[in-house]
Amino acid sequence: MKFEDLGLSDKLLKAISDCGYDSPTPIQEQAIPHILMARDVVGLAQTGTGKTAAFTMPMIEILEGGRAKARMPRSLILSPTRELAAQIAENFDTYGKYCKLEKALLVGGVSMDEQIKKLDRGVDVLIATPGRLLDLFERGRILLNDIKILVIDEADRMLDMGFIPDIEKIVGLLSPMRQTLLFSATMPDEISKLTKKFLSNPREVAVAAKSSTSKNVKQFLVWTDKRNKNEVLDAIIQQEDVKNAFVFCNRKRDIGALTKWLKNHNYAAAEMHGDMVQAARMNTLEDFKEGKVSLLVCSDVAGRGIDVDEVSHVFNYDVPFNADDYVHRIGRTGRAGNEGRTWMLAVPGMDEKFVSAIKKLIKMDIEEPEIEGVKQKKPSSTGDQKRNEKHDKKRDHKGRDGKKQNGPREKQSDKNPKSEKRSPVTQADNRREKPNKNKEFDVDSHEGSGVGFGDDVPDFFKSG
Numbered sequence: 233m234k235f236e237d238l239g240l241s242d243k244l245l246k247a248i249s250d251c252g253y254d255s256p257t258p259i260q261e262q263a264i265p266h267i268l269m270a271r272d273v274v275g276l277a278q279t280g281t282g283k284t285a286a287f288t289m290p291m292i293e294i295l296e297g298g299r300a301k302a303r304m305p306r307s308l309i310l311s312p313t314r315e316l317a318a319q320i321a322e323n324f325d326t327y328g329k330y331c332k333l334e335k336a337l338l339v340g341g342v343s344m345d346e347q348i349k350k351l352d353r354g355v356d357v358l359i360a361t362p363g364r365l366l367d368l369f370e371r372g373r374i375l376l377n378d379i380k381i382l383v384i385d386e387a388d389r390m391l392d393m394g395f396i397p398d399i400e401k402i403v404g405l406l407s408p409m410r411q412t413l414l415f416s417a418t419m420p421d422e423i424s425k426l427t428k429k430f431l432s433n434p435r436e437v438a439v440a441a442k443s444s445t446s447k448n449v450k451q452f453l454v455w456t457d458k459r460n461k462n463e464v465l466d467a468i469i470q471q472e473d474v475k476n477a478f479v480f481c482n483r484k485r486d487i488g489a490l491t492k493w494l495k496n497h498n499y500a501a502a503e504m505h506g507d508m509v510q511a512a513r514m515n516t517l518e519d520f521k522e523g524k525v526s527l528l529v530c531s532d533v534a535g536r537g538i539d540v541d542e543v544s545h546v547f548n549y550d551v552p553f554n555a556d557d558y559v560h561r562i563g564r565t566g567r568a569g570n571e572g573r574t575w576m577l578a579v580p581g582m583d584e585k586f587v588s589a590i591k592k593l594i595k596m597d598i599e600e601p602e603i604e605g606v607k608q609k610k611p612s613s614t615g616d617q618k619r620n621e622k623h624d625k626k627r628d629h630k631g632r633d634g635k636k637q638n639g640p641r642e643k644q645s646d647k648n649p650k651s652e653k654r655s656p657v658t659q660a661d662n663r664r665e666k667p668n669k670n671k672e673f674d675v676d677s678h679e680g681s682g683v684g685f686g687d688d689v690p691d692f693f694k695s696g
């Protein structure tokens with residue numbers, strides 16, 4: 233199918249052609265015609281499938297025909313995070329560049345004045361996080377009765393973040409005479425119920441099996457002591473061909489500590505979490521996109537929805553408590569037909585049940601390769617613990633200089649001196665700040681989400 237077959241206007245087709253897209257992605261192919269026919273749509277699609285364009289393109293088409301009134305936006309997109317909201321806004325700029333549409337981004341962490349001025353002038357598209365929207369509504373700065381199209385994006389993430397009561401409140405403020413689109417990577421019961429409550433006779437479109445992971449992503453698991461996690465992560469990064477990576481932590485305090493540790497070990501690392509002001513988050517994301525930052529240490533909330541196509545690795549510094557988060561996290565790599573690799577550090581006695589839940593969800597085992605020079609400690613139930621402990625003792629004293637040889641990628645062999653192996657992820661750091669040379673080989677210091685396409689990687693992404 234071609235974009236021309238979807239019933240989009242010439243202006244939109246021109247903007248799409250400027251992007252160099254050959255053909256619609258499966259979710260676009262399925263959703264766009266229904267949206268153009270004013271149907272409610274439930275889209276089961278992960279990030280990386282082109283789902284943002286699947287709703288922004290037809291919305292541009294529909295909204296182009298009307299005019300916005302002051303303080304009365306004509307459409308509303310609810311996003312769980314500021315980053316995702318910013319990306320949706322970018323989509324409107326990209327695909328709507330030949331159309332005259334006004335949009336406003338209403339997210340926490342940025343000054344309200346500019347946002348209020350825009351709303352006062354009238355906007356066609358309002359992209360908002362639930363909290364900031366309710367805040368402005370309660371101050372009487374915005375009227376929601378003219379919303380004709382409502383989009384709830386990443387509904388499962390909204391659920392995880394506890395936004396559902398806010399969403400219910402917001403939907404209660406809207407006219408029932410509206411078109412509603414809901415997108416979610418997974419469909420837990422709570423979201424199914426919400427769908428029945430908020431949508432009227434929706435068309436269901438889906439592009440990937442529920443909770444599937446991309447075949448493009450090679451997954452590995454390492455069992456280690458909690459106190460050795462930093463060294464293990466370091467050793468993995470050293471043996472992998474890491475161009476750039478997300479490093480996910482479960483707790484905010486670990487994000488800061490790990491980022492500091494990585495920087496001290498000469499990595500171009502930066503942190504990203506919900507407590508940072510919006511401008512700092514945006515700058516960090518830009519630095520990551522431009523390659524100035526190679527390791528982005530983040531929380532699920534901050535990492536979710538970040539649209540960077542070429543991320544070579546995802547590291548789960550912690551096993552996520554929620555198995556769905558694993559799918560979201562590793563979906564940050566292996567996008568748009570690229571290969572990706574992901575490693576998860578698990579602690580025996582703490583993470584077994586979370587690891588089993590993940591394996592059950594993704595319906596596959598995760599390879600557990602040996603890594604030279606690191607302290608691995610498999611759970612005793614695997615029968616490997618003793619063997620590993622013995623193995624560890626033998627090589628413990630070697631530390632980081634312990635001549636790492638064969639890892640999952642053989643090309644990372646001894647031929648590469650360590651300093652060279654380190655360079656892909658540290659070059660940028662070297663430009664930005666002085667490396668702490670003393671700490672570089674200090675082994676003993678401690679501290680401490682689009683998903684892919686499941687089984688069907690569409691051809692257009694393979695060729696792209």
Ligand code: AMP
Nearest residue numbers: 253255256257279280281282283284285
């Ligand atoms: P999303 O699932 O919205 O996060 O989109 C993932 C990526 O796919 C984005 O970088 C889009 O620019 C890109 N994309 C969206 N639609 C298409 C298409 N039809 N062909 C190629 N790339 C696309």
